[in-house]
Amino acid sequence: MPFGRFWGSTIGKKVVMAVTGIVLVGYILAHVTANLLIFVGPSAIDGYAASLRTLPVLLWGVRVLLLVSVVLHVVAATQLAVLARAARPTAYQRFVPQASSSASRTMRWGGVALLLFLVYHILHFTTGQAHSDFIHLAPYHNITTAFRVWWVAGIYVVAMVALAMHLYHGTWSMFQTLGIEHERVNAARRRFATIIAVAVPLGFVSVPIAVLLGALR
Ligand code: HEM
Numbered sequence: 001m002p003f004g005r006f007w008g009s010t011i012g013k014k015v016v017m018a019v020t021g022i023v024l025v026g027y028i029l030a031h032v033t034a035n036l037l038i039f040v041g042p043s044a045i046d047g048y049a050a051s052l053r054t055l056p057v058l059l060w061g062v063r064v065l066l067l068v069s070v071v072l073h074v075v076a077a078t079q080l081a082v083l084a085r086a087a088r089p090t091a092y093q094r095f096v097p098q099a100s101s102s103a104s105r106t107m108r109w110g111g112v113a114l115l116l117f118l119v120y121h122i123l124h125f126t127t128g129q130a131h132s133d134f135i136h137l138a139p140y141h142n143i144t145t146a147f148r149v150w151w152v153a154g155i156y157v158v159a160m161v162a163l164a165m166h167l168y169h170g171t172w173s174m175f176q177t178l179g180i181e182h183e184r185v186n187a188a189r190r191r192f193a194t195i196i197a198v199a200v201p202l203g204f205v206s207v208p209i210a211v212l213l214g215a216l217r
Pocket residue numbers: 028031035049052063066114118121122125126139142143156163204205207208
């Protein structure tokens with residue numbers, strides 16, 4: 001099937017969301033693992049950041065892949081939301097929220113919140129404009145000085161709650177779209193979605209919490 005027709009169909013957009021979702025979850029898993037190097041010490045995490053720069057082709061390849069994935073994920077989600085609305089031309093007389101629509105509302109607003117977080121996060125830790133004491137290629141310093149400020153740590157904690165919800169519903173729907181859906185596999189599917197949605201955000205929030213508690217200085 002040509003890509004135009006595939007993209008034009010609802011299932012095509014859902015498959016694009018599932019595949020780009022897998023790319024983004026893969027990146028997030030690598031990112032949270034790398035972040036935990038901060039507990040090994042400044043040279044471990046700073047050394048890791050420096051080593052990424054020794055392979056500019058890989059670094060920029062990953063950045064381009066991420067950017068394309070985020071754009072396709074957001075555009076497909078927006079178009080699916082518009083199509084869902086168009087399928088229901090008259091507003092409900094009395095709106096009674098259903099479990100499924102509450103999950104999709106959480107995904108939409110949570111997705112918007114994560115996108116805003118990502119813009120702030122890149123200005124904060126990659127380019128430094130949103131950081132008051134940024135040093136290029138010194139993530140240990142940048143992270144520990146940032147999270148000493150309680151409200152900055154708070155922004156990250158709130159964003160990780162949004163990430164947990166997005167990962168849970170997203171992982172669950174991804175299996176559905178890819179046809180991995182059967183009475184026999186649904187329990188394993190739910191367990192997998194729960195593990196990802198709990199372990200990844202916990203790994204991320206452990207860093208701001210450790211700084212706030214004085215365990216990382
Ligand atoms: C407490 C949580 C987090 C911390 C402490 C953290 C830390 C960092 C740091 C220090 C950098 C700069 C790395 C460098 O320049 O070498 C970075 C970059 C980045 N982070 Fe995070 N991060 C967190 C959560 C997240 C989350 C949840 C996402 C995605 C939803 C994310 C996505 C990114 C992206 C896309 C970049 C830019 C990578 C690049 O420049 O190539 N981060 N993060």
